[in-house]
Amino acid sequence: MSSFLTSSFMSNIFGGLAQGVIYSLVALSLVIIWQSTHVLNFAQGAMAMFATYVGMTQIDRGLSYWWCVILSVVVGMAFGGITERVLIRPLYGKPEINPIVVMVGFLGVIEAVTTAIWTSTSRNIAAPFSQIYFKAGGKLVLLSPFIIFQIILAVVIMMLVAALFRFTRLGLQLRASALAPEVARLLGVRVNRMLTIGWMLSAGVGSIAAVILASGSFGLFPTNMDGVFVAGFIAAAVGGLDSPVGAIAGGLIIGLTEQFVLAYWSPSVAPLGGMIVLVAVLMIRPHGIFTRSVSRRV
Amino acid sequence: MRWLRGLRRQETTPTRLISVAVLTAVALAITFILPPVANSQLAGGAAITIVILGLSWLIGWSGQISLGNSGFMAVGAYAAGIWAHHHATTPLIFTFALATVVGGLSGLVVAIPSTRLRGPYLAGMTLAFSAAITPLAQNFSSVTGGEGGIFFNTLTTPGWFQHLFSGVDATINANAQWTADLAVMTAGVTFFIMANLFHSRTGRAMRLVRDNDVAAELMGVNLSRTRTFAFVVAASFAGLGGALFSLINATVRPETFPLTLSITLLTLMVLGGIGTLSGAVIGGIVYSFSTNLVSHINSLTGVNPASNLGANMQGIIFGVLLILTMLFAPRGIAGLGIKAVNLRHSRAVLASDENVN
Numbered sequence A: 001m002s003s004f005l006t007s008s009f010m011s012n013i014f015g016g017l018a019q020g021v022i023y024s025l026v027a028l029s030l031v032i033i034w035q036s037t038h039v040l041n042f043a044q045g046a047m048a049m050f051a052t053y054v055g056m057t058q059i060d061r062g063l064s065y066w067w068c069v070i071l072s073v074v075v076g077m078a079f080g081g082i083t084e085r086v087l088i089r090p091l092y093g094k095p096e097i098n099p100i101v102v103m104v105g106f107l108g109v110i111e112a113v114t115t116a117i118w119t120s121t122s123r124n125i126a127a128p129f130s131q132i133y134f135k136a137g138g139k140l141v142l143l144s145p146f147i148i149f150q151i152i153l154a155v156v157i158m159m160l161v162a163a164l165f166r167f168t169r170l171g172l173q174l175r176a177s178a179l180a181p182e183v184a185r186l187l188g189v190r191v192n193r194m195l196t197i198g199w200m201l202s203a204g205v206g207s208i209a210a211v212i213l214a215s216g217s218f219g220l221f222p223t224n225m226d227g228v229f230v231a232g233f234i235a236a237a238v239g240g241l242d243s244p245v246g247a248i249a250g251g252l253i254i255g256l257t258e259q260f261v262l263a264y265w266s267p268s269v270a271p272l273g274g275m276i277v278l279v280a281v282l283m284i285r286p287h288g289i290f291t292r293s294v295s296r297r298v
Numbered sequence B: 001m002r003w004l005r006g007l008r009r010q011e012t013t014p015t016r017l018i019s020v021a022v023l024t025a026v027a028l029a030i031t032f033i034l035p036p037v038a039n040s041q042l043a044g045g046a047a048i049t050i051v052i053l054g055l056s057w058l059i060g061w062s063g064q065i066s067l068g069n070s071g072f073m074a075v076g077a078y079a080a081g082i083w084a085h086h087h088a089t090t091p092l093i094f095t096f097a098l099a100t101v102v103g104g105l106s107g108l109v110v111a112i113p114s115t116r117l118r119g120p121y122l123a124g125m126t127l128a129f130s131a132a133i134t135p136l137a138q139n140f141s142s143v144t145g146g147e148g149g150i151f152f153n154t155l156t157t158p159g160w161f162q163h164l165f166s167g168v169d170a171t172i173n174a175n176a177q178w179t180a181d182l183a184v185m186t187a188g189v190t191f192f193i194m195a196n197l198f199h200s201r202t203g204r205a206m207r208l209v210r211d212n213d214v215a216a217e218l219m220g221v222n223l224s225r226t227r228t229f230a231f232v233v234a235a236s237f238a239g240l241g242g243a244l245f246s247l248i249n250a251t252v253r254p255e256t257f258p259l260t261l262s263i264t265l266l267t268l269m270v271l272g273g274i275g276t277l278s279g280a281v282i283g284g285i286v287y288s289f290s291t292n293l294v295s296h297i298n299s300l301t302g303v304n305p306a307s308n309l310g311a312n313m314q315g316i317i318f319g320v321l322l323i324l325t326m327l328f329a330p331r332g333i334a335g336l337g338i339k340a341v342n343l344r345h346s347r348a349v350l351a352s353d354e355n356v357n
Helices: A008-037 A044-061 A065-091 A097-118 A145-167 A169-179 A181-186 A191-215 A226-239 A244-264 A267-284 B002-007 B013-033 B036-061 B069-086 B092-114 B119-139 B170-198 B201-211 B213-218 B223-249 B259-272 B277-288 B290-301 B313-328 B332-356
Strands: A134-136 A139-141
Touching (some): A008 A044, A008 A226, A008 A244, A065 A191, A097 B259, A145 A244, A169 A191, A181 A191, A226 A267, A244 A267, B013 B036, B036 B069, B036 B259, B069 B092, B069 B119, B213 B223, B259 B277, B259 B313, B290 B313
Antiparallel strands (some): A134 A139
């Protein structure tokens, strides 16, 4: 058993899953926004990164790690809500390129402002978990307490989001306004408020991903979410932008693919692995694996 | 302004040629006045103009969003750089043609899966492409020179041009201006090609595909072929622009083509005006003198350019400009110009109506 755990195959599985859950969270946050407002938020990664900076740098002022995590999520949610109100609301009903361009611009602004405030130097956020790998029979298993924490936290967040959508009144209202805004409005759902809440929820999930990423060996720097955003988007597109389950599965697929490409070919071509999966999936199913096929209105 | 008429839609190719030739000649004349530093900036702007022309064609006329044009630029630049590294004596025009063709081929590769996709899927797909291309270049460092890149310096100022200059810095000034002139002429040629393409049968078909693909299909337009063609043209323009851009910098290296370059290109195109020829030129000019603009704004607002904020001012200004343009003037500077002309025209019509009454 221990020789199985320490094999290079299992190491890659662990590494891929650890990275994959981060992609899953980012993909999930993109899907929540896509479902509610049909905007692909290109600034999702940068917004989460900014919130993490605001929250996690409070460690320097003596706040504990966990309070900083909560602060990051709260800041992220507020940021998401404000963004929807100020930047996205004027663009509903406009051509679909308009919100894409605006969010790409927002991405540039956030990264520049963050670099201006905190410089581009990477900083380490010390999580209260060891990053030293476990050993089994004298050999390394590529799992550390931190990686286990990372996977558990991500799974808990995903389950909370699923529970919110499935079992609460708010979740029902959110689903109703995404599916049929006009009907929902007639039935007394405040659709506009739901859109804002959808963005807040999504930004909160994104912030968790950024916090996990920053707490690990990767560190926190202004562009640290760029690659993760691209991978998260690929994951969402592979799963289908309409499907939260697809987003989570897509994240794991991309995480594992990248890990195996990295291990068996070269670290610098890892992003290419994700892209090849994307191309392969989209050639067969242009709207992703888990989405129902849609008929286009003429 | 009769000679500018050639840029209008209904005009014929010869008139268009005259207009573009006059505009290029004006730009060439300006390079004789500008100081060498400004000429170098202008050269960069001309290269960027070529890329924006392709991007504007792709996004504005075929309706396909691409965030991958910095990747196409990188492909063209590496093709030219690697070729020139092994065959230093090749005439520049051949190197540029190679960059154009290889850039176009990379566009074809990206287009085959991408033209089936719409909107955000397409944007993300092309983004993934441009994110993957520079790590790929770094991976094959024996060919591409890795992080440091390859030296790409086959530009030699001809003797007769040297002789126009005298004084202490004659060689430097001559080189700077020759680079600018070459870039401006290349941009002029591509501008002429794009002007014809915009108003060609394919260009009209392209707009129909963008606005109503079902109608286009019923008219006998092959949708996927038209969309693929749009990608190939945009990518070959980007490839040429990238090669020219790297020639001006004298090196081809990964850090010239970061992901943010795609954002910059998008900003310049939107700022100039999506789907307009003049918008691409406006975007190029803004790019040329953006550093001057930023340092001017820095001094106006009293921000220390050496400070952290000063160093990131360009990113902030570009991003804010992109957002504001999209929210309040989505057709860009060229669109505002057209609007002003139309407004004056309708006022004149109104005034003449009142006279009749």
